[in-house]
Amino acid sequence: MSFSKVSVVKCSGEERRTAMGRLIHLLGLPETAERIAIKLNLCDYRKWETGATSDPKVVGALLEVLRARYPHAKIFLCENDSTDTLVENLWGYLGIDAVAARYDAKCISLSKEAWTQVPIRGLRCSGLEVPALFQECDLFINHPKLKTHGKTRITCGLKNLFGCYRRKDKRPLHHYLDEAIVDINMAVRPHFVIVDADLCVEGNRGPTQGLPKKVELFIGGQDSVAVDAFCARLMGFWPYAIGHLRKAMRAGLGSFAYRLTGDLGPECIRAYRFQFSLSKFLFMGIVRRLLSWSEAR
Amino acid sequence: MVRGAVVGCGDIVGEVHMPAWHAIPEVRLDAVCDTNSERRMAFACKHNLNEKSYSSMHDLLEKEPDLNFVTIATPGFTHYELCREAIDAGVHVLVEKPLTLRMEEALDLQERAQKQGVKVCVGHTYRFREPVIRAKEACEQGLVGEIYQVNVIHHGESLFHASEPPWRYKEHENKVLLYELAIHFLDLQVYFAGPVREILFLKADYNPHLKANTRVYALVEHTSGAVGIVDYQVFASSNYSHFEIFAPRTTSGLNSSHTIIGFILGGLILWMSFIMTSFGSRTLFLPLLAEDFKRSLFRVELFHTTVCFAGS
Numbered sequence: 001m002s003f004s005k006v007s008v009v010k011c012s013g014e015e016r017r018t019a020m021g022r023l024i025h026l027l028g029l030p031e032t033a034e035r036i037a038i039k040l041n042l043c044d045y046r047k048w049e050t051g052a053t054s055d056p057k058v059v060g061a062l063l064e065v066l067r068a069r070y071p072h073a074k075i076f077l078c079e080n081d082s083t084d085t086l087v088e089n090l091w092g093y094l095g096i097d098a099v100a101a102r103y104d105a106k107c108i109s110l111s112k113e114a115w116t117q118v119p120i121r122g123l124r125c126s127g128l129e130v131p132a133l134f135q136e137c138d139l140f141i142n143h144p145k146l147k148t149h150g151k152t153r154i155t156c157g158l159k160n161l162f163g164c165y166r167r168k169d170k171r172p173l174h175h176y177l178d179e180a181i182v183d184i185n186m187a188v189r190p191h192f193v194i195v196d197a198d199l200c201v202e203g204n205r206g207p208t209q210g211l212p213k214k215v216e217l218f219i220g221g222q223d224s225v226a227v228d229a230f231c232a233r234l235m236g237f238w239p240y241a242i243g244h245l246r247k248a249m250r251a252g253l254g255s256f257a258y259r260l261t262g263d264l265g266p267e268c269i270r271a272y273r274f275q276f277s278l279s280k281f282l283f284m285g286i287v288r289r290l291l292s293w294s295e296a297r
Numbered sequence: 298m299v300r301g302a303v304v305g306c307g308d309i310v311g312e313v314h315m316p317a318w319h320a321i322p323e324v325r326l327d328a329v330c331d332t333n334s335e336r337r338m339a340f341a342c343k344h345n346l347n348e349k350s351y352s353s354m355h356d357l358l359e360k361e362p363d364l365n366f367v368t369i370a371t372p373g374f375t376h377y378e379l380c381r382e383a384i385d386a387g388v389h390v391l392v393e394k395p396l397t398l399r400m401e402e403a404l405d406l407q408e409r410a411q412k413q414g415v416k417v418c419v420g421h422t423y424r425f426r427e428p429v430i431r432a433k434e435a436c437e438q439g440l441v442g443e444i445y446q447v448n449v450i451h452h453g454e455s456l457f458h459a460s461e462p463p464w465r466y467k468e469h470e471n472k473v474l475l476y477e478l479a480i481h482f483l484d485l486q487v488y489f490a491g492p493v494r495e496i497l498f499l500k501a502d503y504n505p506h507l508k509a510n511t512r513v514y515a516l517v518e519h520t521s522g523a524v525g526i527v528d529y530q531v532f533a534s535s536n537y538s539h540f541e542i543f544a545p546r547t548t549s550g551l552n553s554s555h556t557i558i559g560f561i562l563g564g565l566i567l568w569m570s571f572i573m574t575s576f577g578s579r580t581l582f583l584p585l586l587a588e589d590f591k592r593s594l595f596r597v598e599l600f601h602t603t604v605c606f607a608g609s
Contacts, residue, residue, distance in 0.1 A: 045455055045507075045532045084455040086466065092506035169459030209536075 003259040004226035010263045011198055012216035016061035020194075023218045024065050026262055027192055033070050033139040037108075038062070039190070041145045041160050042079045042090045044208040051201040051212035054145060056095045058196045058218075062143065063103035075105035076133060081168045087111065108133065115166055122183035123247065124176055129166045130187045142190035142224065146197040146215065146231055148206035148276050150284060152177060153242050155207045156231045157193040157224040158253075164188050175292060178243035182251050185224065193227045195219040197234075202274040204281060215272055217264070225254025236273035302328035302349075302357055302364050304379060305371035306340035307462060309393070314370060315344065327364070330357040354379050358386040365389060370420075372464045373476050377402040380417065384409045393420045394484070395476035421484040429485065432542060436489065442545035447490045447519075448526045449482040449540055452533035456509055468509035475513060479529040482540055489542055490523040507532070 007026035011019035040054040048055040059077070066075060077100050079087045087109040091097040100107050114132040122128070134140050144160030151174070152159060161184050165173060173180040197217040201210040217234075221227040225248050229239040239245050239256050249256055260266060301318075303310055303326055318324055328349035331337035341350040351357040358364070366389035369379050377397040383390045384406060396419045397403045410417045423429060435441050456473060457466055465473050475483075487493065498516040503509070515527040 046534075050534075083459045084457065086457045089457075089507050093504070171459070 002255070003257045004221060004223035004255050006219065006221040006223075006226050006230045006258040006260055008217055008219050008230075008260060008262040008264040010216055011218055016058055016198070017064050019218055020058075020061040021065045023194065023220050023262070024069070027194075027220045027222070029069065029192065030139060033073050035137040036066060036070065036073050036075045036139040036141065037133055037137040038075065038077050038105075038141045038143050039134075039160060039164070040077055040079050040096065040143055041163075041196075042085070042087065042094060042096070043082050043163065044084060045090070045093060046208055047094060048199070049212065050208075051145065051147065051199045051210070052208045053094055054096065054143065055196060055199060056099045058198055059096060059143070060099040060102065062141075062194065063099065063105055067103045067105075070139075073139075075103070076108045076137070077105055078108045078110055078131065078133065080110040080131075080163045080166075082163060083168065083170050110164070111166070111168065118187045120183060120186040122186050123179040123251065124183050128183060128187040130164060130184075134164075134188055134190075139192075140190045142193045144193070144195055145200065145207075146195050146219070146235070147201035148203060148210055148235065148274055150204050150206060150281070151288075152181075152244055153237055153276065153281065154228070154232050154235055154245075156195055156228045157190075158182075158185050158228050158244055158248055161185055161188050161190070178247050181244040182247045182253065185248060185253055186251065190224065192222055193220060193224050195227060195231060197231070200274070202235075202276060204277055204284070211275070213274060217272075221258070223254040223258070225249050225256065226258040229256045230258055230260070234269045234272045236276065299324050299365045300327050300363060301366045301368060302326065302330060302361060303340075304330045304354060304357070304367050304369045305393075306331040306333070306336050307370060310368075310370045311340060311343075314368065318368075328357055328361050330354060330367075354382045358382060358388065366391060369393060372462075373398055373471055377406065380406050381409065384413055384415055384417065387413050387415055389415050390417045391420065392417065394480050395419075395472075398472055398476060421481065421488075423481045423485055424488055429488075433488070436542075436544070441542075444490055444521065444523050444542055444544045446524050446526070446543035447486045447541065448528075448543075449479070449486055450526075450528045451479065451482060451530065451538045452528075452535050453478070453531045453538070454533070454536055456507075456531050468507070469503075472510075474510045474529065474531060478531070479513065479527070482529070483527065485540055486517075486525045486527070487519075490519040490525055491521040492519065493517045493525070494520045504532075 007023055009019045009023045009026070040059065042053050044052055046052040063075065077096060079090065081087050091107040097107050110131045115129040116132040116135060117127055118130050119127045142157050142160055144155070144157050147155045149155040149159065158181050162170070162181050164184055165180070195218065197215045197219050200213045200215045201207055202213040203210040219227060219231060225245065228245050232239045232242050232245060248254065301324060303314070306329060318326055326344070328351065329337060329341050329344070329346045330351045330353065331340065332352055334352060337350050337352070341347050349361065351360065367383045369376060369390060369392040371379060373395045376392055376395065380390050380392055397406065406417060436444065456468055465471060465477065468474060471477070495518045496515060497518055500514045501510050502512040504511045511532050512530045513527065517525040517527070519525060
């Protein structure tokens with residue numbers, strides 16, 4: 001049995017840049033790269049203090065490390081319109097554009113870029129449009145936040161790529177959310193996942209309206225499923241209970257078997273357990289099913 | 298029989314207005330007008346209006362001289378021109394809110410309508426919500442005493458939701474915050490407390506990144522002597538909506554998120570909504586009821602309008 005490597009560093013009590021540098025070192029990023037795309041997590045008009053969106057300081061730390069490693073590379077910070085947002089005005093609103101300018105990176109609103117069709121053997125579709133930029137880059141980093149989610153329990157690397165569906169109105173996709181997440185992860189394959197678990201979100205109102213929780217970790221790996229599985233355990237969930245995670249593993253997108261490197265051993269993760277009410281989650285699941293049944297009628 | 302024409306074939310007309318119109322047997326919609334030919338043709342085809350489909354208000358009024366009224370449901374910035382043409386042609390007008398974006402335009406329309414002897418009705422549907430009707434009745438019957446304060450508090454989310462038509466994204470040009478959203482509550486404020494005598498305090502926050510006004514706070518004095526407080530926000534950290542009336546003998550709060558739903562489906566749903574509110578998802582079940590609710594609301598309003606038009 002092969003184990004995927006998941007690296008974890010603590011970012012408390014030291015500069016975020018130093019912690020991010022250690023994580024990048026553990027991940028073993030390639031020596032050279034000319035075009036680097038970073039998919040952020042800007043899903044709402046909520047500032048970084050809420051834990052719901054990418055923290056400009058953490059993005060800045062990541063950019064600083066990448067810029068030092070690849071001084072001549074073109075770096076693109078990418079995000080797509082969501083049901084509630086227009087990314088073109090989120091860059092300034094959330095303060096990401098200033099960080100990008102400091103490290104000579106470019107903010108890319110994916111809805112305004114070229115998209116290309118990718119054939120997949122998905123759970124729901126046989127082909128998806130994906131941003132052409134991701135295909136052209138020699139280093140693609142998925143940079144999600146770690147949050148609870150009222151519908152999928154957790155949102156991390158796999159769920160962050162759900163934002164790469166081209167359509168702005170993503171509500172219809174929520175009727176088969178787990179399958180939609182798996183399908184987009186078949187079409188868009190990041191080289192690395194670097195999870196910003198510094199300020200996270202807990203509670204049943206995640207991912208956007210939950211409670212901020214200070215965790216002070218950066219987590220990374222090449223296997224999105226393994227990274228998400230570790231994050232699920234860290235939050236107090238059994239990975240098999242997370243629908244999209246289980247289906248992604250079964251679809252061959254990655255493994256639940258991982259080997260931890262860095263600052264955290266398996267015995268330490270209990271201390272990080274996230275607040276999340278299973279009874280509320282199950283009740284809301286029943287209500288949601290009743291609603292979709294009623295709408296279908 | 299009252300003969301009318303639809304001007305603007307957007308979602309609100311197709312999904313909400315038309316079912317409401319169809320439920321009123323005294324009304325016959327005979328023509329349709331929209332500048333977008335693709336949308337107009339699809340709409341005309343669906344409602345059997347193929348032969349009476351026009352791309353401009355001018356053509357509509359010229360070729361359909363027997364119209365009694367037009368119902369205008371286009372973006373707010375187009376209302377003045379369209380209403381003026383219809384009024385000048387002697388046709389009654391039902392126009393979606395806002396009437397116009399400028400005071401002088403509204404006054405001009407009022408003057409023209411009075412000269413022509415036509416009626417202009419603005420679609421302030423919130424007046425026809427069950428709790429509002431009940432509260433108004435109570436006020437008129439003198440059950441609550443004289444209103445001395447009316448508060449509007451609305452904290453909403455993004456202006457850029459996928460369900461919004463794209464023209465609404467340009468908030469600063471269309472004044473969406475005030476004229477498309479807050480206007481419902483401001484109308485209720487005037488409905489209960491009377492016209493505004495003076496704006497005592499006004500502050501609006503403009504966000505340069507969003508190119509939009511995101512908050513407006515106002516303290517107003519009504520001619521009745523009542524004080525009105527307006528706190529209307531979008532992109533807010535919380536999400537709720539409240540309209541409060543204060544009078545000597547009672548205090549009434551109408552929470553649009555569940556009170557109205559409760560009135561419609563009775564105690565069971567009301568109970569459910571409170572349960573769900575405690576789970577932090579009070580808006581979750583709104584989609585279930587929104588369509589039927591909107592249709593019934595518009596049916597009441599359009600019937601009311603029809604009676605007014607027919608009476609003239």
